[in-house]
Amino acid sequence: MSVIVEKLTKRFTAGGSPAVADVSFEAPTGAITTLLGPSGAGKSTILRLIAGLETSDTGRVLIDGTDCTELPVQQRGIGVVFQSYALFRHMTVRENIAFGLSVRRQSKAEVEARVDEMLRLVQLEELGQRTPAQLSGGQRQRVAFARALAIRPRLLLLDEPFGALDTRVRVELREWLHELHTLTGVTTLLVTHDQEEALEISQHVVIMSEGRVAQAGAPADIYDRPATPFVASFVGGNSMLKGQVREGRAEMGALIVAAPQSAREGQAVQAFVRPHDIKLAKKPAGNGLNGNAAVRVERLKSVGGYVKVLLKLPNGDTVAVEVPRGEFEELGVVEGDSVHADVRSARVFVGDFSI
């Protein structure tokens, strides 16, 4: 039951810039695919176009090879969960879950059996008679999942389903969704702006920026090989450094890394460096490309098991480094000290882009 989105374009205002511009991607059968991007990137609009809640200007949506572009919402066989619970306040949990089933003209016994099954699936067997007001936020979202899955959808669409919950519950439910998906195997399209959520629970990620697809691929692919400066800046907590190609290397102030093969002498470069890809030392390490780069420790912040070190380069650029706490204690530096920084890996783009 794969979903193929083909050249979808949607403008809300005539002549304005499109909310969704020429978007194509595939969500593989049985997988969780994530649409990841900043607010306003067009993610929700794509989901609404697939669900049939909006009409596209051009393009097609194919579900399992069938063109659904003209099909009414109810006939698409899609379950939807939004950020806000959208449960019926005056109905019990059972009635909420049964809602889509009653519309589909099933016998009362069939409906009751399916509701029981769904309550077990989302582990809320005891709470069927409660109303939404008597549930926690996380429980309400589980009811929303039960209601979406009750109709045996071909496709599950989730729009920031954990966005309104606090961090702890959000992380718990992320794990829960992973297990739920293992049980149901329903092809799922999840919208989120949270890269951790995307990289952790999906098999396929589509990165969106300004209505367009910036990159699509497996989470590891996107993390290790961002295709554009935008993707590199959005995923992986990178610091961006500007510099120049000199003698076949990318020099960003005091920091030096290998330049791409295509780079020519004197070209501008942008390098993206991950916080754990810089090795700090009190003394020059003497190995690597830039074992001798001395930089200033601008700020230190202890966060859980590691210390965030903000470095200031001679040219004024700043770089964030994360050092495991034990390693940091061995390093023994304080704010204002000079340290030697060795960039172990960086993603370098040739050209002076704006992101």
Ligand code: ADP
């Ligand atoms: P995201 O979900 O990635 O945050 P949206 O799909 O909600 O982004 O929005 C993409 C763009 O389309 C935004 O600029 C938003 O303001 C605009 N937009 C979304 N829905 C409507 C609407 N119903 N009417 C007008 N503009 C809209």
Ligand code: MG
């Ligand atoms: Mg949205």
